Amino acid sequence: xxxxxxxxxxxxxxxxxxxxxxxxxxxxxxxFYIGTDPTADSMHIGHYSSFLISxxxxxxxxxxxxxxxxxxxLIGDPKPDAExxxxxxxxxxxxxxxxxxxxxxxxxxxxxxxxxxxKDINVIDFxxxxxxxxxxxxxxxxxxxxxxMESGITFAEFSYMILQALDFLYLYENRGCTLQVAGSxxxxxxxxxxxxxxKKLDKEAYGMxxxxxxxxxxxxxxxxxxxxxxxxxxxxxxxxxxxxxxxLEDSMIIKYLKMLTFLSKEEIEDLEKKHNAHPELREAxxxxxxxxxxxxxxxxxxxxxxxxxxxxxxxxINELSSxxxxxxxxxxxxxxxxxxxxxxxLLVNSxxxxxxxxxxxxxxxxxxxxxxxxxxxxEKVISKEDLIDGKVMLLKKGKKxxxxxxxx
RNA sequence: GGGAGGAUAGCGAAGUGGUCAAACGCGGCAGACUGUAAAUCUGUUCCUUCGGGUUCUAUGGUUCAAAUCCAUAUCCUCCCA
Numbered sequence: 001x002x003x004x005x006x007x008x009x010x011x012x013x014x015x016x017x018x019x020x021x022x023x024x025x026x027x028x029x030x031x032f033y034i035g036t037d038p039t040a041d042s043m044h045i046g047h048y049s050s051f052l053i054s055x056x057x058x059x060x061x062x063x064x065x066x067x068x069x070x071x072x073x074l075i076g077d078p079k080p081d082a083e084x085x086x087x088x089x090x091x092x093x094x095x096x097x098x099x100x101x102x103x104x105x106x107x108x109x110x111x112x113x114x115x116x117x118x119k120d121i122n123v124i125d126f127x128x129x130x131x132x133x134x135x136x137x138x139x140x141x142x143x144x145x146x147x148x149m150e151s152g153i154t155f156a157e158f159s160y161m162i163l164q165a166l167d168f169l170y171l172y173e174n175r176g177c178t179l180q181v182a183g184s185x186x187x188x189x190x191x192x193x194x195x196x197x198x199k200k201l202d203k204e205a206y207g208m209x210x211x212x213x214x215x216x217x218x219x220x221x222x223x224x225x226x227x228x229x230x231x232x233x234x235x236x237x238x239x240x241x242x243x244x245x246x247x248l249e250d251s252m253i254i255k256y257l258k259m260l261t262f263l264s265k266e267e268i269e270d271l272e273k274k275h276n277a278h279p280e281l282r283e284a285x286x287x288x289x290x291x292x293x294x295x296x297x298x299x300x301x302x303x304x305x306x307x308x309x310x311x312x313x314x315x316x317i318n319e320l321s322s323x324x325x326x327x328x329x330x331x332x333x334x335x336x337x338x339x340x341x342x343x344x345x346l347l348v349n350s351x352x353x354x355x356x357x358x359x360x361x362x363x364x365x366x367x368x369x370x371x372x373x374x375x376x377x378x379e380k381v382i383s384k385e386d387l388i389d390g391k392v393m394l395l396k397k398g399k400k401x402x403x404x405x406x407x408x
Numbered sequence: 409g410g411g412a413g414g415a416u417a418g419c420g421a422a423g424u425g426g427u428c429a430a431a432c433g434c435g436g437c438a439g440a441c442u443g444u445a446a447a448u449c450u451g452u453u454c455c456u457u458c459g460g461g462u463u464c465u466a467u468g469g470u471u472c473a474a475a476u477c478c479a480u481a482u483c484c485u486c487c488c489a
Contacts, residue, residue: 152485216446243444250445280443313444358437361452367438398437400444 001265002026003060009265010258012053014184017194017207021179024206028061032179033112033171035067035164037077038095039087042232043102045222045241048296049213049260050183054107056262057181065177066103070096070115072164077189078157080147102231106296112175114167130162133199134192142188161192168193172205184209213259216251231296238297239331242305243400245289246282250275253284261291308332312402317372322389329404337393337405343368343380350405352397362397369396 004022007013016022024030034054036047043051054064073092076084087095100111121129139145139161145153168190171177180190190207197205213221222229222244229244230236248256254272257263263271267287275284293302308329311320335350346352347359347368360378362368368375370386371394387393393405 150485247444250443253445279445282443282445285445309444355455357455358453362438365438365451398439 003028003057006265007056011255012056012210012259014209014211015187016209017191018204020204021206021208024179025057025060025062025208029063030057030179031063031065031171031175031177032057032181033065033067033168033177034181035069035072035114035167036099037069037073038092038099039073040228041095041098042230042235043099043106044231045229045244046213046220048106048231048292049221050210051103051107052260053181053210054109058109062179064107064109065171065175066107066109066111067167067171068096068099068103068111068113069167070113071118072114072160072167075156075160075163077160077164078144078148078153080144082151083154083157098232106231112171114163114170117170117174118163118166126162130166130196133196134162134165138195139192142192144185144188161189164189165193165196168205169196169200172197172203173201178204179206179208181208181210184211213256215249221256233297233301237331238293238301238305239308241293241296242289242302242309245292246285246309247400248285248288250279253288257284257288257291261288263287263291304328304331313400317394320388320394322387322391325388325392325394325404326406329402333403335395335403335405337382337387337407339382339384339407341382343375343382344378346382346405347397350403352395352401352403367398370394372396 001009002025004013004025007025034051036043036051051066054066058064070092073087073095074089076086078084096113096115100113103109103111139158140149142161145158148157168177168180180186180193182190187207187209190209194205194207197203215221228236229241253275254268257268257271261268271284271287274281289305290302293305308331311317311324311328312332335346335352337346338349341349343363344356344359347362348354348356353359353362363376363378366374366376371388382393384390387405387407391407395403395405397403
């Protein structure tokens with residue numbers, strides 16, 4: 001199977017700028033880049049899904065450059081709905097450092113920063129050297145700009161595409177980079193860069209975009225409400241990641257395996273058969289979790305996550321000793337126990353519930369259990385009897401949120 | 409600079425003097441069913457010492473009573489210059 005066929009089979013190609021690219025991809029030897037802006041100090045699982053392409057292409061003999069936008073992060077890529085809030089330069093710098101380190105650790109390729117070649121361009125040069133190549137009509141026709149004409153868009157964000165085009169031009173001229181890869185929402189920005197290169201240098205550059213990874217409801221992969229799934233294991237534990245992956249909906253799991261792992265066609269087809277025969281065994285889910293967590297955090301972390309999950313979600317849970325809990329479940333969220341405290345106060349103080357009202361609601365709704373025993377008594381007071389071996393407490397909220405209580 | 413319109417809970421959006429802690433939809437959370445899945449159904453979704461308390465951009469005002477009326481400010485959108 002050629003590279004292009006492989007990418008196609010995995011569902012990773014939404015669009016390419018020219019059919020010539022197919023042959024170039026299959027031949028190898030291209031320098032290409034994929035970028036992101038430092039809007040947070042850690043990447044999340046969404047970044048992983050798109051940046052993974054760098055490893056795929058590298059395997060076939062291409063040269064990846066990872067761009068973290070220290071300059072573009074200060075401006076903000078227009079979102080379809082609303083203007084981004086400005087973040088401070090210090091914040092961007094802080095975020096940049098975090099992302100750079102992560103990108104190097106996880107993907108292992110060179111990281112470049114567009115701040116380096118953008119910071120010294122003055123306004124006049126910017127307008128003459130780049131602005132002169134952009135027709136406003138062309139810019140207005142871009143989807144992202146169009147969708148913002150009603151809700152409003154500032155000149156800063158409007159100009160974003162010029163900055164990104166300039167990046168591509170710079171990398172083309174200075175690093176021999178002829179291809180930019182990104183998620184499909186970047187299509188407009190990529191074509192701007194291709195146009196700029198064509199107009200200024202009379203040279204052909206290429207673009208390729210991947211479809212956004214979404215679930216059956218069109219929701220972005222990795223977007224759990226509230227907290228993102230960070231790649232930094234101190235922000236999102238391997239266990240939390242494992243739980244997320246193992247709980248993905250069945251109908252999407254094969255698609256995810258293709259897009260997010262390096263498993264071969266044969267291996268995935270085999271998993272598909274197993275999955276269809278016995279979906280409740282979640283073999284495909286487990287394979288996905290294994291591949292991703294091992295790649296991100298390493299084998300040990302993965303095994304730990306499996307172990308914790310097995311302890312908590314099988315019959316084993318009733319046989320756990322306090323030592324088992326302390327030694328094995330260290331990725332499970334913790335809280336402090338005060339003997340003599342009312343159960344409602346405990347839930348609020350430990351931030352398991354956000355208010356007493358909610359805590360009472362949970363209790364009366366059968367949602368709370370201690371050491372696997374349902375608690376419904378609002379007046380319950382925590383005593384030594386509630387601790388396993390007098391040391392720890394295993395508290396569960398809902399069906400799958402575990403917390404471990406310890407005494408100081 | 410002139411004119412018009414707007415700002416309501418996480419989001420979208422009703423409400424234009426009391427019956428408003430504020431309809432409805434989405435999202436969230438929980439329960440049932442299951443397989444730690446999806447779909448579906450049910451409940452819930454400001455805080456509370458369960459008496460009540462604090463909310464509808466902000467500040468002042470009118471009124472027995474304000475999300476609702478008035479004034480000023482801030483922000484946003486559109487149109488004209």
